Amino acid sequence: MTETAMEAAALGKTFGRRRRKDALDGCAFRLPAGSVCALVGPNGAGKSTLLSLAAGLQKPTDGTLTVLGHAPAAVRERLAYVAQDKPLHPQLTVDDTLRYGRELNPGRWDDRVAERIVDEGDLDRDARVRTLSGGQRTRVALALALGKRPELLLLDEPMADLDPLARHQLMATLMADAAEHGTTVVMSSHVVAELDGACDHLLLLGAGRVRLAGPLDDLLAAHRLVTGRADTSLDPHTVIESRTTGRQLTALVRPEGPLGDGWQSTAPTLEELVLAHLRAPQAPALSLDDRREAAV
Numbered sequence: 001m002t003e004t005a006m007e008a009a010a011l012g013k014t015f016g017r018r019r020r021k022d023a024l025d026g027c028a029f030r031l032p033a034g035s036v037c038a039l040v041g042p043n044g045a046g047k048s049t050l051l052s053l054a055a056g057l058q059k060p061t062d063g064t065l066t067v068l069g070h071a072p073a074a075v076r077e078r079l080a081y082v083a084q085d086k087p088l089h090p091q092l093t094v095d096d097t098l099r100y101g102r103e104l105n106p107g108r109w110d111d112r113v114a115e116r117i118v119d120e121g122d123l124d125r126d127a128r129v130r131t132l133s134g135g136q137r138t139r140v141a142l143a144l145a146l147g148k149r150p151e152l153l154l155l156d157e158p159m160a161d162l163d164p165l166a167r168h169q170l171m172a173t174l175m176a177d178a179a180e181h182g183t184t185v186v187m188s189s190h191v192v193a194e195l196d197g198a199c200d201h202l203l204l205l206g207a208g209r210v211r212l213a214g215p216l217d218d219l220l221a222a223h224r225l226v227t228g229r230a231d232t233s234l235d236p237h238t239v240i241e242s243r244t245t246g247r248q249l250t251a252l253v254r255p256e257g258p259l260g261d262g263w264q265s266t267a268p269t270l271e272e273l274v275l276a277h278l279r280a281p282q283a284p285a286l287s288l289d290d291r292r293e294a295a296v
C-alpha cells in the first residue's frame with residue numbers, strides 16, 4: 001500500500017470558456033494512507049469537484065492530483081466513489097445490483113460487507129432500485145462502494161438523505177470497516193457534528209482554495225477559543241474570528257506564543273473550528289501537512 005493516499009500540488013480546475021469559473025485554484029495538500037478525512041467548506045467551495053477529480057472522472061486544468069501514487073484514472077479499480085446523486089441502475093433489483101458489483105470486481109468483491117449494509121437497512125432484496133427511497137438508495141450505493149473493497153473511498157455528502165438513526169448506524173459500520181481494512185476515506189459533509197469523532201484529518205476548502213489542511217488534532221491544537229474583556233489586545237496572535245457581547249470578547253485565535261493575562265481559553269471543537277473559518281472567509285489559511293511530514 002502507498003504511504004500517501006492523495007496528494008495535490010498547485011491543483012486547479014476551471015469550468016467554462018467565456019465565463020471562466022475556478023472551481024479549484026492552487027490547492028496543495030497531502031493525505032496519508034489510512035486517514036479518514038473530513039472534506040468541508042461552504043456551497044460552491046469545490047468539494048465535489050475535488051472528489052470527482054480524485055475519482056478520475058474529470059481532469060485538472062492546472063497542477064497535479066495523484067491518488068494511491070498514480071493518476072486517478074489509472075487506479076479506478078482500487079478506489080470507490082459515491083457521488084452526490086448516487087447513480088444506480090433503476091431497473092435492477094437490490095440483489096441484481098450486488099451481483100453486478102460482484103461481477104465488475106472479480107477478486108476484490110466483499111459480499112459480507114455489501115450484504116451487511118443492505119440488510120442493516122431492512123431492504124427488500126427483490127425490490128427494484130427505482131422503487132427505493134433516497135435513503136435506501138444511499139444504502140445500496142454505499143454497499144456497492146464498500147463491497148468493492150477499495151483502498152480509497154470517496155464519499156460526497158453520503159449521509160445527506162438518511163434519517164438520524166440510519167446515519168449514526170451507517171457511519172459506525174463505515175468507520176469500523178475502514179479501520180479494520182486500513183481504507184483511506186475522504187468524506188464531504190455539511191453536518192460537521194457527524195464528522196466529529198469519525199475523522200482524523202481535515203481539509204477545509206473555501207472558494208476553491210485550501211483554508212485548513214492537516215491532521216485534525218494538530219489543527220485543533222493550533223487554535224484556542226478565548227474570552228476576555230473587549231478592550232484587551234489580542235496582539236500578536238492571529239485572530240480568525242471575534243465577536244463582542246457587551247464588554248466581553250470571544251475569539252478563535254492561532255496563538256503566537258503564550259496568551260496574555262486576562263484571557264480564558266479552551267480548545268475548540270471541530271465544529272467551532274470549522275464554523276469560525278466559514279464565518280471568516282478572509283482568515284489566513286493553515287496547512288499542517290508539511291510540518292507533520294518534516295517531523296517524521
Ligand SMILES: Nc1ncnc2c1ncn2[C@@H]1O[C@H](COP(=O)(O)OP(=O)(O)OP(=O)(O)O)[C@@H](O)[C@H]1O
Binds near residue numbers: 015021042
Ligand atoms: N460542470 C460544471 N460546469 C460549470 N461550473 C461548475 C461545474 N461543476 C462545478 N462548477 C462550479 O464550480 C464551483 C465548485 O462547485 P462544487 O460542486 O465543486 O462545490 P461544492 O463545494 O461541492 O458545493 P456544495 O456544497 O454546494 O455541494 C461552483 O461555483 C460550481 O458552480
